[in-house]
Amino acid sequence: MGRCRIRKEKEVDVVVELESGIIKKVIIGGDFFAFPEGRIDELQLRLVGAHVEDIRRITESVLKSCEIIGIDKSDLIEALEKASSND
Amino acid sequence: MRLLLVSGDAAFNMALDELLLNLATEIGPTIRFYRFSPSAITIGYFQRVEDAINLEEARKLGISFVRRMTGGGAVYHDENGEITYSVVLPARESVLESFKRICNGVVLTLRRMGIPAEFSPINDVVVNKKKISGSAQTRRFGFLLQHGTIMYGTDLNVMEKVLLPPKKLAQKGLSSIRDRVTTAEMELGRRISFDEILSYAIKGFSEALGDKLDEVGLEELSIKDRIREIEAKYRSREWNWMR
Numbered sequence: 001m002g003r004c005r006i007r008k009e010k011e012v013d014v015v016v017e018l019e020s021g022i023i024k025k026v027i028i029g030g031d032f033f034a035f036p037e038g039r040i041d042e043l044q045l046r047l048v049g050a051h052v053e054d055i056r057r058i059t060e061s062v063l064k065s066c067e068i069i070g071i072d073k074s075d076l077i078e079a080l081e082k083a084s085s086n087d
Numbered sequence: 088m089r090l091l092l093v094s095g096d097a098a099f100n101m102a103l104d105e106l107l108l109n110l111a112t113e114i115g116p117t118i119r120f121y122r123f124s125p126s127a128i129t130i131g132y133f134q135r136v137e138d139a140i141n142l143e144e145a146r147k148l149g150i151s152f153v154r155r156m157t158g159g160g161a162v163y164h165d166e167n168g169e170i171t172y173s174v175v176l177p178a179r180e181s182v183l184e185s186f187k188r189i190c191n192g193v194v195l196t197l198r199r200m201g202i203p204a205e206f207s208p209i210n211d212v213v214v215n216k217k218k219i220s221g222s223a224q225t226r227r228f229g230f231l232l233q234h235g236t237i238m239y240g241t242d243l244n245v246m247e248k249v250l251l252p253p254k255k256l257a258q259k260g261l262s263s264i265r266d267r268v269t270t271a272e273m274e275l276g277r278r279i280s281f282d283e284i285l286s287y288a289i290k291g292f293s294e295a296l297g298d299k300l301d302e303v304g305l306e307e308l309s310i311k312d313r314i315r316e317i318e319a320k321y322r323s324r325e326w327n328w329m330r
Contacts (some may be wrong), residue, residue: 009209010159029135029330033126033158033209035182035226037132069158069182071207 002086004079005030010070016083023047023055023084032070039066048084088116089308090289090300097127097153097164098321102314104173104234105156109317111175111230114308118292118300119173120285123164128152128249131159131284133221135330146250154327157223157234161250168240170284172292178231184225186210188295189233193220196237196284196291202274210235217269218252237288239271239279 004015017025017043026047034040038067050058057078068076090092092102100121107117128141139161140152150163162169165219174189186209193212197219204220207213215313222235247264272279277285305311322327 002127010135013135027135027330029130029133029138031158033182033224037158037225040133060238067182072189 002083004082006075008071012071012079014079014083018087021052021055035067055080088298090302093293094121098318101321102317107175108232117175124166126166129155132244153321157225158224164244165188165241170237178226192292192295195294196288199287238286
């Protein structure tokens with residue numbers, strides 16, 4: 001299980017579990033704001049079963065119409081990728 | 088705009104806030120002032136329970152927690168030391184602009200009491216750089232719900248025990264909660280009652296929102312029964328332990 005926390009004005013804290021490059025489990029936590037919040041839940045669902053190399057593409061696509069406050073979307077992508085490489 | 092002065096436990100309070108947002112297109116803007124009876128912790132929608140709360144201390148003190156529908160951080164709501172507000176308004180401004188406008192209600196409340204409060208983006212109100220109020224927001228159906236705290240006599244010892252400090256504060260070396268948090272009582276050096284701060288809050292928010300606040304009861308809004316089903320969500324393990 002890999003974990004990465006990135007703090008800007010708010011924090012994103014990601015836990016990723018991988019198996020042969022495939023995401024088995026992902027939790028996106030933290031004290032940031034997202035509008036609508038459900039997009040982050042959707043992203044978690046979409047990442048499970050995906051290859052680690054597709055993290056950026058999937059995240060950018062799911063969060064296209066999601067406004068995130070306190071961190072940047074790039075911070076979330078970085079946290080997902082770093083947590084994956086820590087696993 | 089309608090003013091509701093109804094308090095309950097954490098699940099009830101969060102359910103009523105959610106319901107007021109869900110019904111906003113029918114009943115229009117509302118503002119609520121309330122307290123948590125009994126004292127409780129709320130955590131932000133995205134927070135992991137174990138990272139936000141010292142569960143062992145909370146259990147020892149008999150303090151339970153509820154996950155909010157809004158993002159942001161964990162809050163200890165002291166029954167005898169905090170007034171909570173919630174506002175439902177049309178979402179006409181950006182998130183950051185609306186945080187500032189609504190938090191100005193907190194600023195004006197405290198300034199009326201003689202406390203030099205200032206808005207501190209994104210979502211805090213501070214006095215001499217110490218946090219006295221935090222807020223959180225969500226949006227649905229073209230409306231926003233913003234709820235937040237004003238600490239007038241919060242027991243900071245309990246707060247320090249039950250909440251785990253964010254990593255950044257530990258890194259900054261601000262180890263004592265008194266270095267970073269204050270209350271209206273600490274600023275004024277006297278006791279303050281819930282009713283006293285409530286009367287200032289009604290005036291402060293009325294001024295900030297540019298609207299007269301007219302008190303109504305839950306019965307008048309005919310929503311009493313509809314709260315129960317949302318309350319059940321906030322009492323469920325599935326919701327509260329989602330992360």
